[in-house]
Amino acid sequence: xxxxxxxxxxxxxxxxxxxxxxxxxxxxxxxxxxxxxxxxxxxxxxxxxxxxxxxxxxxxxxxxxxxxxxxxxxxxxxxxxxxxxxxxxxxxxxxxxxxxxxxxxxx
Numbered sequence: 113x114x115x116x117x118x119x120x121x122x123x124x125x126x127x128x129x130x131x132x133x134x135x136x137x138x139x140x141x142x143x144x145x146x147x148x149x150x151x152x153x154x155x156x157x158x159x160x161x162x163x164x165x166x167x168x169x170x171x172x173x174x175x176x177x178x179x180x181x182x183x184x185x186x187x188x189x190x191x192x193x194x195x196x197x198x199x200x201x202x203x204x205x206x207x208x209x210x211x212x213x214x215x216x217x218x219x
Contacts, residue, residue: 113171114145133158147173152211175215 114123124141126132129150135141137160146154154161177194179186197203198218207213 117170136160148212148215 114121124135126135129146132141132144132146133154136144137158143164144154151161151163155163177190179190194203204213204216204218207216
């Protein structure tokens with residue numbers, strides 16, 4: 113995704129997140145592209161981190177809960193639970209508590 117959209121950049125992929133962090137911290141890399149959860153962790157734990165947000169959505173990723181593909185009753189129960197906590201506000205409240213409200217899809 114990055115190589116396609118940032119074709120003029122030299123992009124390196126590392127086996128671990130810590131290696132990527134170290135490359136930026138040691139000035140061998142200019143930027144670390146990461147997900148929302150990890151960027152929040154870095155902002156709260158490293159004084160050198162600065163968040164650069166894109167003007168528009170760069171890429172949407174799909175998140176889901178895991179269940180056995182043939183367990184339809186369990187899947188239906190999970191779907192019902194998620195609909196209920198969206199409807200009554202519990203999902204958004206918990207997301208706010210953990211500073212994840214921008215990730216919540218409430219529809």
